[in-house]
Amino acid sequence: MLSALVLLYIIATPASIVFRRSLGSLSGWVLVVLPLISFVALCFAIPDVATGEAIVERLAWVASLHLELTLQLDALSLLFALLVTGWGTFAMLYMAQALANDRRADLLFVYMFGFIGALLALMLADGVLLLMACWMLAALFSYLMVGYQYAASRVRYSAQQALLATAGSGFVLLTGLLMLSVVAQSSGVPASDAYNFSALLIAHEGFPSSTLLDLSIILIIVGCLILSVQIPLHFWLTNAIYNPAPISTYLHIGGLVLAGVAVLVRLCPLFIDSLLWSYTLVLVGVSSFCYGAAMALRQYDLKLWLTYATISKLGLLVLLAGIGSDDAAGAIMVGLLAFISAIGALFLLIGTMSRETGTYDLRHLGQMHIAMPVTAWLMLLSACSLAGVPLLGGFLATELLFEAVVRSSLPQIVRIFVILLLALGLALSIVYVWRLVRHVVLAKRSSTLRRKPRESPAHVLFGSGVLTSFSVALGVPGAVWTLVVRNLVEPAAGVVAQAPVIVAMEPGWPLVFSLLTFIPGIMLIRYEQRLIIALRVLPTGQHINLLYDAGLVWVERRAANLAYLLQRSGTRDYLRLMVLAWLVVIAGIVMNTGSTWPTFPEGITLPGFSALPAVLLVALVVVSTVVLLLASSTRRTLLGLGGTVLSVVVLLLLAGAADLALTLLLVAILPGGVLALLLVSPVFRRAGLSPEGGRVLDIFMAVSVGLAMTMLTLLSGLQNPASRPLASYLESAPIPGQSGNILQVVLTDIRSLDTISMLGVLFAALLSVYSVFRLRRQPRTTQPADTEPLSQEGRRYR
Amino acid sequence: MKNQRDTSALRLRNAQNLLRWGGIVLLLLALLLLLRSFQAPGNAIISGVLTAQALVLLALGAGEQLAQRIFTFNYIAVAAVGFFAAAIWGTIVMLEGLPFFHALWSELSLPLVGTVGTPVLLALAAYVVIAGVTTGCALLFVEAWRTTRAGTAARVRRK
Numbered sequence: 001m002l003s004a005l006v007l008l009y010i011i012a013t014p015a016s017i018v019f020r021r022s023l024g025s026l027s028g029w030v031l032v033v034l035p036l037i038s039f040v041a042l043c044f045a046i047p048d049v050a051t052g053e054a055i056v057e058r059l060a061w062v063a064s065l066h067l068e069l070t071l072q073l074d075a076l077s078l079l080f081a082l083l084v085t086g087w088g089t090f091a092m093l094y095m096a097q098a099l100a101n102d103r104r105a106d107l108l109f110v111y112m113f114g115f116i117g118a119l120l121a122l123m124l125a126d127g128v129l130l131l132m133a134c135w136m137l138a139a140l141f142s143y144l145m146v147g148y149q150y151a152a153s154r155v156r157y158s159a160q161q162a163l164l165a166t167a168g169s170g171f172v173l174l175t176g177l178l179m180l181s182v183v184a185q186s187s188g189v190p191a192s193d194a195y196n197f198s199a200l201l202i203a204h205e206g207f208p209s210s211t212l213l214d215l216s217i218i219l220i221i222v223g224c225l226i227l228s229v230q231i232p233l234h235f236w237l238t239n240a241i242y243n244p245a246p247i248s249t250y251l252h253i254g255g256l257v258l259a260g261v262a263v264l265v266r267l268c269p270l271f272i273d274s275l276l277w278s279y280t281l282v283l284v285g286v287s288s289f290c291y292g293a294a295m296a297l298r299q300y301d302l303k304l305w306l307t308y309a310t311i312s313k314l315g316l317l318v319l320l321a322g323i324g325s326d327d328a329a330g331a332i333m334v335g336l337l338a339f340i341s342a343i344g345a346l347f348l349l350i351g352t353m354s355r356e357t358g359t360y361d362l363r364h365l366g367q368m369h370i371a372m373p374v375t376a377w378l379m380l381l382s383a384c385s386l387a388g389v390p391l392l393g394g395f396l397a398t399e400l401l402f403e404a405v406v407r408s409s410l411p412q413i414v415r416i417f418v419i420l421l422l423a424l425g426l427a428l429s430i431v432y433v434w435r436l437v438r439h440v441v442l443a444k445r446s447s448t449l450r451r452k453p454r455e456s457p458a459h460v461l462f463g464s465g466v467l468t469s470f471s472v473a474l475g476v477p478g479a480v481w482t483l484v485v486r487n488l489v490e491p492a493a494g495v496v497a498q499a500p501v502i503v504a505m506e507p508g509w510p511l512v513f514s515l516l517t518f519i520p521g522i523m524l525i526r527y528e529q530r531l532i533i534a535l536r537v538l539p540t541g542q543h544i545n546l547l548y549d550a551g552l553v554w555v556e557r558r559a560a561n562l563a564y565l566l567q568r569s570g571t572r573d574y575l576r577l578m579v580l581a582w583l584v585v586i587a588g589i590v591m592n593t594g595s596t597w598p599t600f601p602e603g604i605t606l607p608g609f610s611a612l613p614a615v616l617l618v619a620l621v622v623v624s625t626v627v628l629l630l631a632s633s634t635r636r637t638l639l640g641l642g643g644t645v646l647s648v649v650v651l652l653l654l655a656g657a658a659d660l661a662l663t664l665l666l667v668a669i670l671p672g673g674v675l676a677l678l679l680v681s682p683v684f685r686r687a688g689l690s691p692e693g694g695r696v697l698d699i700f701m702a703v704s705v706g707l708a709m710t711m712l713t714l715l716s717g718l719q720n721p722a723s724r725p726l727a728s729y730l731e732s733a734p735i736p737g738q739s740g741n742i743l744q745v746v747l748t749d750i751r752s753l754d755t756i757s758m759l760g761v762l763f764a765a766l767l768s769v770y771s772v773f774r775l776r777r778q779p780r781t782t783q784p785a786d787t788e789p790l791s792q793e794g795r796r797y798r
Numbered sequence: 799m800k801n802q803r804d805t806s807a808l809r810l811r812n813a814q815n816l817l818r819w820g821g822i823v824l825l826l827l828a829l830l831l832l833l834r835s836f837q838a839p840g841n842a843i844i845s846g847v848l849t850a851q852a853l854v855l856l857a858l859g860a861g862e863q864l865a866q867r868i869f870t871f872n873y874i875a876v877a878a879v880g881f882f883a884a885a886i887w888g889t890i891v892m893l894e895g896l897p898f899f900h901a902l903w904s905e906l907s908l909p910l911v912g913t914v915g916t917p918v919l920l921a922l923a924a925y926v927v928i929a930g931v932t933t934g935c936a937l938l939f940v941e942a943w944r945t946t947r948a949g950t951a952a953r954v955r956r957k
Contacts, residue, residue, distance in 0.1 A: 061898050663844050744841045748917035748924070752899040755920065756884050759927045763877050766931040770874060773938045 009117025075491030173223025228260030281322025288315030430521030817859025846928025873934030880926030
């Protein structure tokens, strides 16, 4: 089932590129079906998975390298996959109606679609290989979506930044995971298992603590935290939100950001004993929580407000992943469901509201509950759930969070410190939600709006309504709560804790704490304006952005210098350099392996092969090669070339290799002639390919390359017997369809992977030849209007 | 004088005929080598290269219209299609749970080709890529050569 689900996306993404023109603006409505199907299919898997069983599907990829693709659906990946696909459905629905009139939007649907598929596969991946492939695919699609309105240089800047941040985080994570598998292999895990998370999880007790393990922990943390936007690596998200609302919604909440948390949570049981892991995550999580809340309080732009609120709530999840106990695992799952659905609903509602009012600025709204009652009230409900108002989903998550912190194994002093910071952050959250209430509902109606806002139709509000009610219903003990907790939350938490987990709200200190935090929050509301002024001292992350810009400029300059240094002479010099380098490498290898001069094995006779004609033909080869090397006219060049090739062909025929003789004849004679004609033509004389000048060097190099090739062939052919697979293939019973033509069988069956790599190389060669010949000849088009450097441009927008 | 011009025109026509027929024969030979490649000497790579040679000869020897068509054909697209087809045929066997590019042979036997299996498809795809790539590159060279020749001839005439 799992591979079918993933395959569906793999097929549908290119297909939707093909059919998008004929579907037009309908494509959004058509494409929404697939996320919905996968969501429903995953829902049917809930009863099986909730018992603790995992559905595992293995696909052999490259069997000879022990590479296989493993898709695993346990309770944890099910929860994340449901979030991704459920989200995908709502976001696609919203996009379909929001962008119905945009004629260029059809490509956007395709990107979105591929993005959902990549994320779904990422959540299901159990191996490093597949995880990385999906991570990079998701990064690519997010780049395409952020840069969708690429005419504006700000969008291009933030798209580039998002790509560098997400793909860069992928490389950091990959390095960390590879180091981890090295650690695992050194403690006795077989190589085929060292790249699979489930196998690592079983074996992780035996990992010796070493510098390499610590380094891998740090790299994994950095990789995940870049993606889940924790300070100080959060700056790219605030830049990336400048695009149509539903895209940023899905992109940042349902998608990428969630992927960072998913990897963090999945790897959490591996490192639970590591102090480095827990202290780093607790520190980063709690400071991101407070910083995000404080920054959200400062914003007037609704999108930025919500972005910082998201950073803040993700900080809580990171903190819990650092604690990693049973209680923390339960709190993570509840927090994911409550916060992510509230944030998602808010993103959709903010998009709806700004479409009606034409602004994202809080100060221009007011009395919205009269103009757009449903939107405004849904917005307030979600925001209250986000802040943790009692009887809503967010409150439950907050309460479980306090419970996890109080019962954690951290030292007393750290626990008190964390609880105080959490209280501060929660108080700030209450103030920033109060600001939303004050500006959207209580403030006077603004006269600056371009038109009178009207309530959106029901199908627009459907998605946000469902999400809001889910986030609210999670807080009320009842049917929904029991259903969700028993079937989704507890099994998923059980996977993280590796033991059965019971999630329930218990009366006690944690409940008192979470209720008590309301008092400073409500008290702070009175000092809102002073608080905003006081919070201006906080850094915005601009310094890090400046650092990023400077780094980018530095890299560009170094690259330009390097290119200038390396690419100053002509093709002929590069060719000589390459051949010389190749010769040096070959000589080094031969010397290092200590190979001796190959001896011709005894007892090999070739029927019909006599010495005299062979010696004559070899002499002919030598003579015609000398003629070729010394040729001064086209005619002599052709004569020399033809003589060489023909004598080799006859030699091969004498030795009984008719196949090779045919190949050489067909491949060498005609193109050789054409090539020789072309080489002496004026075009190449200008391009620096002609055989003029440096002829002695060329002769020397030609002779040495020939000798080196001969040596290599003799060494590899005579010293080792025929390689195993080929020999066994020949010895095995006749296989249907095979013939005496072993060359074709080797090409298409035994070494098919090499063949397809060769095809790829050939294709790349064709593209480069085309670009050299075709693109150079076209007249240079005029430069686009804004040519100022992007990094300068981006610096202005904060 | 008139007689001399006639002779050169006749010579040109003969050369073109030779090129054209040579091209057609080579093309047929290439197809034969490809189809028989699982039975007899020959393989996808040679037949691809041979196809390129045949097309170059045809382009030089054919009339204006056909030459135009051969020169402006999109060889990159052909090569790309072949490449993706090769990759996709490698993944088809994965549906059966077999490793990437595992060879599967059917019972079906075609008169010229022999038994049909996934390696035959890979050979076809490889032929398409190699023919596309080599023809594309060769025609670029030929075009560059022709334009330079024309330029040189014009310069010579001007002198």
